[in-house]
Amino acid sequence: MIGPGGAGGRTSLRRPGFNRNPPCGDVMRENRTRFILLGMLELGPSHGYGLRQRIDESVGQFWQESWGQLYPTLRSLLSEGLIEEVEPGEEGTDMPRGRQSRVYCITDAGRAALAEWLAGDATPSVKRDELLLRTFFAHNGDPASLRRNIEASRDRVRLALARVEASQRMIAASETYLDRLDWWAMTARHGELQLRAHLQWCDEALALLDGGGER
Incomplete structure (x- = not known):
């Protein structure tokens, strides 16, 4: 991993092609949040808190999500037609009728967007330990x-x-x-x-x- 460097015997830890200016963390996180939410809604309709529970109990074990991004991203997905609202208590939802929280389900366009993302290349993780x-x-x-x-x-x-x-x-x-x-x-x-x-x-x-x- 570490070996003799150039002039003066310096040791170089820099990898070839290392990007000193990786994409902004907030942008990268928001992009992934979109697809996490689409994937969770593919399992069935849910409200925001229910989605958070699904994430915590599954991908939350290896992907730390920013909860401040959850509701803004839901609004963005809704405006793009990738998800839509359904009535609480409808078949397949996890909230009884009469509760005030909004319940969302994935649309065909949302499934297509999720499939398109899955067909792409994964971004290498940034290791910080x-x-x-x-x-x-x-x-x-x-x-x-x-x-x-x-x-x-x-x-x-x-x-x-x-x-x-x-x-x-x-x-x-x-x-x-x-x-x-x-x-x-x-x-x-x-x-x-x-x-x-x-x-x-x-x-x-x-x-x-x-x-x-x-x-």
Whole structure:
């Protein structure tokens, strides 16, 4: 990953083609929010709070959404004809009749927009991990502080893994949405493998702090 640099023996960490000016985070987030909402409404009509719950319980495990974007994006989708309002209590909605919240459903144009997005290329994720930054520069600091941070990360990841495993059990037991369960299971499997790898890394890093790791 890191090797001798050019003149003066400097080390270069810059990757070829690295973009110093990536797209604005708010713009990127809003674009993805559109398709997350369309995908959730493809499961069935819902109101704003119901959509937030759906996101929290599914893609929220690997995609942190900005809730401030939810209602403005719903209004945008509505004005573009990609979703439409339906009466609460209609068949397929998750809110009883008489409640005041607006209930939305996806339109044919919305399904086409979702399919068009899925046919495109995924944007590579921007990796930002403060724990790895602290580990990289650990020789400048106190080993006890690094240990505290690694142990805290390990505890959080253990909880996250328990949630993923609970999701996997729910997917395996589900008798609905049979046409998409395999892909939901594959998404959860990705999360499981990442979390298990992080736990293994934590164990190895703690062993190194204890003087038992290989150099």
